[in-house]
Amino acid sequence: MKENIVKSKSFTFAVKTVRIYQFLCEQRKEFILSKQLLRSGTSVGAMIRESEHAESRKDFIHKLAIAQKEINETIYWIDLLKETNYLSEEQYIIIYTDAIELIKLITSILKTTKNNG
Template sequence: MKKENVVREKSFRFAIRIIRLYQYLKDRQKEYVLSKQLLRSGTSVGANIREADNAESKADFIHKMGIAQKEVDETMYWLELLKETDYLLENEFVSIHKDADELLKLIRSIIITAKANR
């Protein structure tokens, strides 16, 4: 039986939410530039976590998780910008931003632990 990987699962679910939000912004709000940036950074998180799972060394693992951390933070920036420019309502923003913040904290914790265990 395969061991559950919480950060991998959360990042995958987050990417799905980002893709659906991108579709909403593009189709309903007719917003194409910011939403594309959001799509790129939001789906990159899980991709970098997957790469970290296959890291060649502890340093490589920490590096890939560091990139994932940066991508989550960038995603939060685009979400904040979309909210402040009225493309997202407060309740739409709060839900997905909360998920991003939880993911960011989880990734930071993993990096700190990995550095301590070097």
């Protein structure tokens, strides 16, 4: 069976998001912005998982569109955490790069699916 790249990358991203959340709470004592990051960053993979068992092509597109919105929101929180000095440049680059890769993958899948319908 072929590996589902977006599924595995979104899960790895969720794990990194949880770890950043833990760091922000424990080391930086930041509890508000980090919770927003946690919610949106982990919901990306959840929506991708849901799309695997979509009831229709339309449902598949809808679930992936939600994942796209969630990763876009996550990028906002990542940017904000960096600009407010809660994330170091190194931490930012690692999670930001992963987020951009995910949004590109999701957008590509959505475009392909819409064009093939």
